[in-house]
Amino acid sequence: SPTRTLPKTPDRSDAFVLPPPQIKRRQDGVFLAAWPRRGATAAVGVFVMGGSRDESPEQAGAAHALEHMLFKGTARRDARAIAEAIDQLGGGVDAWTSRERIALHAHVPWPDWQAALALLEELAYAPSFPAQEWAREREVIFAEMAMVADDFSEWAHDAHMQMSFPDAFGAPILGREATLARLSSEDLAAFHAQMFTAPNVLIAAVGPELAALEAALSADAPSSGSPRAHEAPAFAPGVHTAPRRVQQVAILLTILLPVRPWREELVDAVLGAALGGGASAWLFRRIREERGLAYSVHAQWTRWDAAAAAEIEVFTEAEKAKPCAExxxxALATLPEALDEATVRLAKRQIEVGIWMAMERPMRLLDRLADAFVAEIPAPGAVLGALRAIEPQAVRARAEAWLEAPRAITVAGHPRGVREAARVLARL
Amino acid sequence: SPTRTLPKTPDRSDAFVLPPPQIKRRQDGVFLAAWPRRGATAAVGVFVMGGSRDESPEQAGAAHALEHMLFKGTARRDARAIAEAIDQLGGGVDAWTSRERIALHAHVPWPDWQAALALLEELAYAPSFPAQEWAREREVIFAEMAMVADDFSEWAHDAHMQMSFPDAFGAPILGREATLARLSSEDLAAFHAQMFTAPNVLIAAVGPELAALEAALSADAPSSGSPRAHEAPAFAPGVHTAPRRVQQVAILLTILLPVRPWREELVDAVLGAALGGGASAWLFRRIREERGLAYSVHAQWTRWDAAAAAEIEVFTEAEKAKPCAExxxxALATLPEALDEATVRLAKRQIEVGIWMAMERPMRLLDRLADAFVAEIPAPGAVLGALRAIEPQAVRARAEAWLEAPRAITVAGHPRGVREAARVLARL
Structure with a gap:
């Protein structure tokens, strides 16, 4: 079998820096985004600007249900034929629903990217919503809900989002049994028509050039409509509690931040890494390494369409909940002083290496392209350059801003541990 | 910033098929394994032939505890300095412990692979086991145990392994609180000396050639010893139950199989995919797609050192447990008939595409190299060729063999659902 000849070992990774993504808006409003990259595999996706936060209360769970039903029948194929088409592509076709997006995606061997794209277009534009399939698929979603309910970590995150973001943004993406039971397949078809309109659709590819992507698209197109925009979500600062009969206590903390230009947000990303991204990160060190108070300690900066957040999560045992909260x-109170030159340098390395890793991960690059609805997607080379230029004092200034920003805390799990930790965190 | 020029779009993926791995045994018995691959990143690892199954009852949990303690101090660095060295490499340095291996690994930007390897060698050969660090780290492991206990899926898998494999092979990898509480840092140092002997160490790299790997190794080496071998584990066929206060019922089924040459095991892998690997797989179709009886339905073929297994798992709600078990x-009884030409063709595609995907995933290739202790690791091109040659009747013959082989079933979760499903499965 053919094997490639290995070129001379590179002594600089720079030879592998990807070019900038290529993005355009088609005449009908559809976004096209391509990240040219040569490899054994390629990834393609169809993204919708809109997700669970765009549901009315009666539609709760409709975005996620719609995502499931896209695989249950189209104008040309029934569910069985769709499943076979997916497996013919190797099985790497899937979908997800978030608060702000619905996504269909495929990761396939390079030669199959056009076939994968054609399948995704068919699933996205021509779903048929058979009533009998919906009756069955709703049961599958109920089983999925039971799975989330039985998973303490997922349950705690859901509780935290609901209490911190009191409107549709914070509601569970899966919806609720009672609401889903009332949704008909016609309701889902109507929701599809509302969501999948041309200016709210983005077609993305990691592998081919933009021109090749555009040439590969079918004649089908979504119906017209107006572009959707997301506002910053309503936020409920304070300390919330969610007791439950488990061994652990979860402390989940969200600091709400405004969105900013990408160069400034890169500083937030570095701060997130310095706070809780790696083995030498401040929280990891203070809570786990120096005190042994928890197994899982993590912090990161996250961005939604119209808001950003610093997110901290700590999972510990009930007996350690109080010292862990302390x-x-x-650690938070002393964060700005902790950000010395060495700490910031290591945090920058985390972010830098994350960028290198992503360049070998077509699916990560694809998801990044879904941000094109709301933000500039800079070239990896530009990000690496901006990252190198970040100074410790800029990171310290952001830390001060984080500590001044509104924050919501949820303490979930073992009832006594929750009481003790919540009392400590009320004085944060 | 520099960007590479994209070569002509490949119309065949074959240009990307990796060469065979390069494997040799050094004079002192240490295995060296390299999978040359050019990319933005590289991966290196140190693997030990031995894991939790090699513990005595008093040592239960020692392999996993040892893995944690490798990061807590060496002859040259304390825990803090190790954490900083890891983050300087970008944070992609980690470790895991399984029933049959202890692994240290690093995924780093290409230019850092030698530095990463030097760090792993230091962690593997020169740990210092400070008593105070062990006192703290033991608490971290207790918190990890609470996390596993609170996770129904992990808990159910642990229960299934313990009841299906009654000796050390099936015992929980994390060990038990009582045993860990009695283990001293000297015990861990002794366990390290017992495990990390030259003929039981494998140093692996994905990226550089074998000659470059060998040249990069430090003068340090593990102490001598004799090669460890694993026997097929003791197996307890039958239907086991593990009730617990949750909403779900988990059905976990293991069919124990002998190890065979890789070309024959490839047929097992295809059968695993046909049974429960993809969207059109037999179990997925019969349980989820046609009946809506579960959200999570999965099957795969797995291989340990001296045994293999078909593993099936289904998670459903308590109310659906009985029809789901039926x-x-x-579906199992009718499996051989289900394996028509189309089903086998789709299953082969799953495996084939998995091979393509792995060629872009340095960490997956690295883990594959850890099999070099016990098995030949064929070139990807040879595997692709052998795969194409597999005929449906060979897969059907394996299905007959699977149905004749000993099997252990665990039904876990919601008590009433468990009773009902176990009654059905007793007549499997």
């Missing part, structure tokens, strides 16, 4: 409180 | 029973 250590967290102390 | 559907599983019916």
């Amino acid at each position: 250590a967290l409180r102390e | 559907a599983l029973r019916e």
